[in-house]
Amino acid sequence: MAEVLLSTDKLVKRFGGLLATDNVSIEVRAGEIHALIGPNGAGKTTLVGQLTGNLAPDSGHIRFAGRDVTKLPAHARVQLGLGRSFQITSVLREFTALDNVALAVQAHAGHSFRFLADARREASLRGPARRGLEAVSLGARADVPASALSHGEQRQLEMAMALAGEPKVLLLDEPMAGMGTEESQRLVGFLRSLKQRCGMLLIEHDMEAVFALADRITVLVYGRVLASGTPEEIRTNAEVLQAYLGKAA
Amino acid sequence: MIDALRTPRGVAAALVLLLFAVWPLLTQALHQPYLLSVGTRIVIWAIAAVSLNMILGYGGLVSFGHAAFFGIGGYAVGIMSAEGIQNGWLQWPVALLASAVWAAAVGALSLRTRGVYFLMITLAFAQLVYYLSSGLEAYGGDDGLNFSRSRFPGLIDLRDKATFYWLCFVLLVAALWFCGRLANSRFGLVLRGAGSNELRMTALGFPVFRYRLAAFTISGVLGGLAGILLANEGTYVSPAMMSWMKSGDLIVIVVLGGIGALFGPLYGAVVFFAVEEFLKPFLDLAHKGWGEYWQIVFGPLLVIIALYARGGIDSLLGQRHG
Numbered sequence: 001m002a003e004v005l006l007s008t009d010k011l012v013k014r015f016g017g018l019l020a021t022d023n024v025s026i027e028v029r030a031g032e033i034h035a036l037i038g039p040n041g042a043g044k045t046t047l048v049g050q051l052t053g054n055l056a057p058d059s060g061h062i063r064f065a066g067r068d069v070t071k072l073p074a075h076a077r078v079q080l081g082l083g084r085s086f087q088i089t090s091v092l093r094e095f096t097a098l099d100n101v102a103l104a105v106q107a108h109a110g111h112s113f114r115f116l117a118d119a120r121r122e123a124s125l126r127g128p129a130r131r132g133l134e135a136v137s138l139g140a141r142a143d144v145p146a147s148a149l150s151h152g153e154q155r156q157l158e159m160a161m162a163l164a165g166e167p168k169v170l171l172l173d174e175p176m177a178g179m180g181t182e183e184s185q186r187l188v189g190f191l192r193s194l195k196q197r198c199g200m201l202l203i204e205h206d207m208e209a210v211f212a213l214a215d216r217i218t219v220l221v222y223g224r225v226l227a228s229g230t231p232e233e234i235r236t237n238a239e240v241l242q243a244y245l246g247k248a249a
Numbered sequence: 250m251i252d253a254l255r256t257p258r259g260v261a262a263a264l265v266l267l268l269f270a271v272w273p274l275l276t277q278a279l280h281q282p283y284l285l286s287v288g289t290r291i292v293i294w295a296i297a298a299v300s301l302n303m304i305l306g307y308g309g310l311v312s313f314g315h316a317a318f319f320g321i322g323g324y325a326v327g328i329m330s331a332e333g334i335q336n337g338w339l340q341w342p343v344a345l346l347a348s349a350v351w352a353a354a355v356g357a358l359s360l361r362t363r364g365v366y367f368l369m370i371t372l373a374f375a376q377l378v379y380y381l382s383s384g385l386e387a388y389g390g391d392d393g394l395n396f397s398r399s400r401f402p403g404l405i406d407l408r409d410k411a412t413f414y415w416l417c418f419v420l421l422v423a424a425l426w427f428c429g430r431l432a433n434s435r436f437g438l439v440l441r442g443a444g445s446n447e448l449r450m451t452a453l454g455f456p457v458f459r460y461r462l463a464a465f466t467i468s469g470v471l472g473g474l475a476g477i478l479l480a481n482e483g484t485y486v487s488p489a490m491m492s493w494m495k496s497g498d499l500i501v502i503v504v505l506g507g508i509g510a511l512f513g514p515l516y517g518a519v520v521f522f523a524v525e526e527f528l529k530p531f532l533d534l535a536h537k538g539w540g541e542y543w544q545i546v547f548g549p550l551l552v553i554i555a556l557y558a559r560g561g562i563d564s565l566l567g568q569r570h571g
Contacts, residue, residue, distance in 0.1 A: 052452070078454030090449045092442050103442055107453040112435040113463065115427075119435040165454060 002030040004063075005199050006051070006082065006169045011060035013046055013223075020046040021057065022223035028169050028199045033191065035202045035210045038220035039244055044203050045087065047220070048173050051201070052084055053077045065168055078107070083167030083198070087174045089154045093147035097138055097157050100146055102129035104164035132160040136190070152183045159190070169199045176206045188212050211235070219244060258566040262512045265519070269418055273411040285410055286482070291522045292417040293478045298502045298514030299424045300471035305500070306509030307432060308464050309444025313368045314355070314375030315499050318469050320382055320491030321348050322476025327486040328388055330396035337399030337407075344477050345470050351378075352469020356462045375496055383488040393487025399477075407481060417478050421515070424471055429511050431467075440464050441509075505554060507563025516562040524550070 006028040013021035020043045028034045036044055049055035051062060053074035062070045065080050078084075092100050102125045106112055109125070119125060133139050136156040141149060146157060155175065162170055175191070176184045188209050191200065204210050210217065211231050218228040219240050226244075227237045234240055253259035268275075269292065276285040301315045325344035334340060359370040383391045398407040407413045431437045443450045443457045450457050480486045489495075498521070506517025524547055533540035558564055 054448075073456070074451045075454050075456045078452060084452055086449075086452070090446060090452070092446050092449060094445055095438075095442070099438070103438055103450075104453050106435055106438070107450075107455050112439045112455070112460065114435040115437075116430045116434055118430075118433045119438050120433060122435075161453065 002032065002199075004029050005065060006201065007063045008047075008051070009061040009063070011047070011050060011062065012058045013043075013050060013055065014058055015046075019223050021050065023060070024220070024223070024225055026201075026218050026225065026228070028201050030168070030199050031195055032215040033195060033200045033202055033213050035204060035214035035217045036220060037204065037207070037210055037217060037244070038226075042220040043223040044220055045173070046223075048084075048171055048201075048203060051171055052082070078165060078167075081166065081168035082171070083162040083165050083169070084171040085155075085158050085162050085173060085175055087177060087203075089151065089158060091146040091149075091154050091157055091161070094145065096143050096145055097133060097149060097153075098126070098129055098142040100157055101132045101160045101164050102126055104161040105129050105132070108165045128164065132164045133157075135163070136160045151178055152180075155179065155183075155187075163194075163197075167198050169201065170194070172200055172202045172204070174203055174205065176204055176209050184209055256567070258512075258563070258569075261566050265512070265515060266422070269421075272418075273414050277411075282410070285414060287522060287526060289410075289414045289417055289482050290479075291518050292414070292421050293475050293482060294499075294502065294522070295515045295518040296417070296421050296424050296478065297472055297475035298499055298506070298518055299421070299428055300468045300475065301499050302503050302506075302509065302514045303428060303431070303440075303468045303471070304461075304464055305503055306513070307437060307440045307444060308461060310360070310461065310465070311364075311368050311500070312359075312371040312465075313493070313496050313500065314371035314373075315472055316491040316493070316495035317351070317355075317375035317378045318348050318472025319476040319479055319495060320378055320486070320488070321351050322473035322478075323480030323486040323490055324382055324385075324388070324394075324476075325473075326399060326477050326480045327394045327396050330399075331388060331394060335397070335400045337401045340399050341477055345473050348473025348476070349466055349470045352466045352472075353462065356465035356469070360458060360461050360465060372493060372496070375491060375493065379488050379491050379493075382491065389487070391488060393485055393489070395485050396480075398481045398484055413481065417482075420474065420478070424474075425511065425515070432511065436460065436463070501551060505551065505561050507561030510561065510563035510569065513561055513563045520562060 004027045009025055011021050011024045024047060038044055046055065050057045053072060057070065061068055064077065064082055069077055105125050105128045106119065130142060133142050136159050138153060138156050138160065141153060146154065149157060175187060179187065184206060191213055202213060214231055216229065217231055217234040219226040219234060221243050227234060227240050254263060272288045273285055276282060297319065301312065304310045304312055322344045325347045326340045329340045329343065355371065355374045359367055362370055388394045405412050405416065439450065439455055439460045443460065447457055479490065502517035502521050503514055505520055506513030525543065528543040528546060529540035532543055554561060
């Protein structure tokens with residue numbers, strides 16, 4: 001089996017009396033798509049928050065790329081290769097699509113304490129950024145302000161930004177949200193093609209996409225891991241059927 | 250550079266700079282020495298506004314304590330002068346260093362907060378320096394401190410009003426040049442990106458705090474420079490130069506000129522002082538004593554700008570790019 005890149009060990013997060021993350025241990029391996037599913041309020045977003053470093057767990061550990069990152073701030077985890085996309089589209093609206101990706105390239109290129117040279121004329125930033133835009137079929141929209149892009153295009157832009165950092169693992173928080181059927185299908189194909197480049201933790205409500213993509217699925221209910229296994233195992237798991245998938249499966 | 254002159258924005262900037270460049274000659278020809286000192290103050294305030302625009306306009310951080318740098322730069326010069334150190338080569342670096350240290354310390358604490366909390370904490374720190382300075386009995390306390398202009402032996406004589414003006418003008422041009430370069434540099438793009446979407450910049454892997462702290466410190470040094478000049482202009486420092494109202498005036502100038510626009514602070518300073526200088530006598534002309542209340546007219550003017558011209562004066566020059 002491929003090496004484990006990202007893992008949590010008995011992660012616990014409480015909000016007052018609510019146990020939002022209850023002893024969760026999961027792992028993401030190189031080259032796999034690990035899907036995290038569960039009903040609303042199951043604690044998926046809370047778990048992602050702890051993985052990215054925006055929330056601190058009460059106990060337990062998070063390991064990434066061979067080291068304990070539990071206490072590492074969010075930006076440092078990104079620099080280690082933990083990329084993410086947002087549930088709600090998040091781009092730099094005043095900047096052009098190309099500027100957005102170029103900033104992602106810049107973040108990956110070391111420190112930015114350079115005060116005088118025009119960053120928009122640096123070929124080492126613009127070149128990779130342009131290629132990144134082309135990879136998500138946004139090449140023709142490079143000079144359009146991000147705010148003027150359609151919702152679907154902004155999602156593609158986010159993907160290009162996340163990939164510009166050459167992540168080892170990508171956290172995808174509902175990437176299909178708000179997408180039409182055709183767009184979702186295209187994204188499914190794109191994510192599949194990414195598998196050689198990085199492992200992925202996919203949080204998604206679109207079950208069709210989940211079962212089409214995932215190598216493994218973990219079901220989260222009330223902050224606990226209800227079941228974890230291959231899509232086939234999850235599809236036939238009686239508990240999961242009852243708790244979540246219901247008749248839909 | 251030449252390309253920039255093909256746009257209304259470039260033409261306006263060039264014309265304003267040209268006017269400022271020949272201002273002492275104009276005031277001399279018109280026998281209006283008073284207008285030279287008004288011009289000097291506009292240039293100095295524009296430098297301070299450029300420095301505030303760096304963190305407010307590019308960084309999206311509304312600092313309500315920027316006048317503290319007037320005070321720190323000014324008092325450093327004033328106190329050294331009172332202690333017998335007249336040499337500018339000593340005074341100025343110490344004053345700039347003091348501003349940097351203060352900015353770094355205030356930034357390290359206040360940049361952990363956001364929005365209105367940031368505004369309040371920067372105001373609180375500025376008030377701290379304000380009361381500290383009025384407690385400096387040895388240096389005039391509330392009454393302030395008189396001294397003479399910094400000496401740069403063999404180089405320039407700042408006691409000459411036109412020379413002093415031109416020094417301020419050159420420093421303003423340098424500040425504008427630096428800010429213009431900074432805005433499009435790697436550092437500037439990170440600062441502006443964080444101003445528009447901090448979470449996104451963190452998710453790209455930028456340690457946003459560090460960049461903001463650096464920007465806050467650079468801005469503080471530039472603000473301290475304005476303080477040095479302001480103190481030299483009046484050959485006088487007092488706590489009043491760093492009252493919260495001065496910090497408010499600086500914000501008004503930046504907003505008036507156009508938040509985040511390179512030349513906005515200069516336009517803002519020109520209009521702000523022009524209104525102050527001309528509205529007062531104009532109102533007095535209408536009715537003796539009304540001049541005192543010029544802000545009753547100026548206030549609604551600002552509200553109109555806030556409501557209808559969000560980009561300030563700069564936005565009158567057309568759409569801004571990048």
